[in-house]
Amino acid sequence: MLVDLFSKKVFNLAYQFSGSYQEAQDLTQDIFVKLFHALPRYEFGRNFSAWLTTLAKNYLIDEYRRTKWEKKNRDDFDDHLLTAACESGDPERDLMRNETQRILWSGLNRLSPEIRLAVILKEIQGKSYEETAEITGVPEGTVKSRVNRGRLQLARMLQGEKESVDGM
Amino acid sequence: MECERIAELLPSYQDGELAAEEKAAVEAHLRSCRACAALSALLAETDAALAAFPAVEPDAKLRSRLEAIAERQSRFRLFSFLRQPKLQPVLAAVSVLGIIASLYLLNPNRRQFDKSIVRALNRGVGKVETLFHRAAGGPEALGAYAQNVYASIQEIKSPDRGNKL
Numbered sequence: 001m002l003v004d005l006f007s008k009k010v011f012n013l014a015y016q017f018s019g020s021y022q023e024a025q026d027l028t029q030d031i032f033v034k035l036f037h038a039l040p041r042y043e044f045g046r047n048f049s050a051w052l053t054t055l056a057k058n059y060l061i062d063e064y065r066r067t068k069w070e071k072k073n074r075d076d077f078d079d080h081l082l083t084a085a086c087e088s089g090d091p092e093r094d095l096m097r098n099e100t101q102r103i104l105w106s107g108l109n110r111l112s113p114e115i116r117l118a119v120i121l122k123e124i125q126g127k128s129y130e131e132t133a134e135i136t137g138v139p140e141g142t143v144k145s146r147v148n149r150g151r152l153q154l155a156r157m158l159q160g161e162k163e164s165v166d167g168m
Numbered sequence: 169m170e171c172e173r174i175a176e177l178l179p180s181y182q183d184g185e186l187a188a189e190e191k192a193a194v195e196a197h198l199r200s201c202r203a204c205a206a207l208s209a210l211l212a213e214t215d216a217a218l219a220a221f222p223a224v225e226p227d228a229k230l231r232s233r234l235e236a237i238a239e240r241q242s243r244f245r246l247f248s249f250l251r252q253p254k255l256q257p258v259l260a261a262v263s264v265l266g267i268i269a270s271l272y273l274l275n276p277n278r279r280q281f282d283k284s285i286v287r288a289l290n291r292g293v294g295k296v297e298t299l300f301h302r303a304a305g306g307p308e309a310l311g312a313y314a315q316n317v318y319a320s321i322q323e324i325k326s327p328d329r330g331n332k333l
Contacts, residue, residue, distance in 0.1 A: 029230065036241040037241075081224060119218070148180065151214055155178075
């Protein structure tokens with residue numbers, strides 16, 4: 001039942017954070033092993049989803065520090081993500097959006113792990129500042145500052161990419 | 169310098185979280201600075217693209233691997249019950265008793281061992297009996313001793329004692 005409810009959620013968090021489909025599968029498996037061991041410590045009445053996401057986040061950050069993923073490249077955006085992207089019916093608009101998402105996808109690797117995680121939780125997964133603060137274990141103001149810095153950094157990367165394309 | 173300060177405010181401006189004065193300053197700057205206006209537009213594009221990021225389906229093989237983990241965990245739940253810290257003294261005591269029992273039961277000279285135990289027990293019983301008999305004459309001896317002690321105390325307490333000394 002836990003697998004049915006949360007495997008996709010955990011996998012997507014791991015995939016967006018690591019940028020590698022294969023790596024995300026291994027990370028998801030490790031997170032579930034950790035989850036089953038940690039279950040007796042879960043306090044009933046707590047938000048289970050937030051608790052699990054905190055556990056996943058801790059594991060991802062620990063693994064990041066251990067293996068230094070920033071040295072590795074992320075998967076190309078078109079490997080798995082393009083097939084999952086929904087179409088709006090306007091091919092030109094879809095193409096432009098996919099191009100923007102491709103740049104942002106590789107740009108996520110250039111954010112620090114804390115900022116990347118805050119951006120993923122708040123902007124991609126659509127969590128509130130309050131939920132993101134609960135998951136990351138930092139005050140709401142810190143989350144807001146991390147998300148804003150991440151958004152601005154990504155927008156500047158987008159600007160840089162577009163300027164280099166226009167300059168060609 | 170001004171552009172840098174305005175860029176820092178852009179995310180909050182886009183979220184509508186700036187105070188009226190700051191909002192007016194940002195808007196005035198955006199009207200006059202093309203680079204910052206372009207960055208503001210790209211920030212909006214970034215937000216929209218991030219929000220539309222697709223959720224990916226995990227591989228079917230991963231699912232079956234996760235289900236296998238869940239099954240394995242439920243099988244070992246009994247062992248996790250036994251691993252509780254509060255049960256550790258009990259398990260330690262059971263282990264020590266088990267070692268003692270195995271040393272006794274697997275001893276090749278068990279008969280001699282049994283005999284020596286019986287002999288030791290008999291010796292112990294004999295000693296207890298001897299002590300018991302000795303103790304039987306005790307109260308009388310103790311009575312005489314107690315009387316002497318009492319008399320000595322009375323003598324010390326008596327007022328004439330000082331004159332005698």
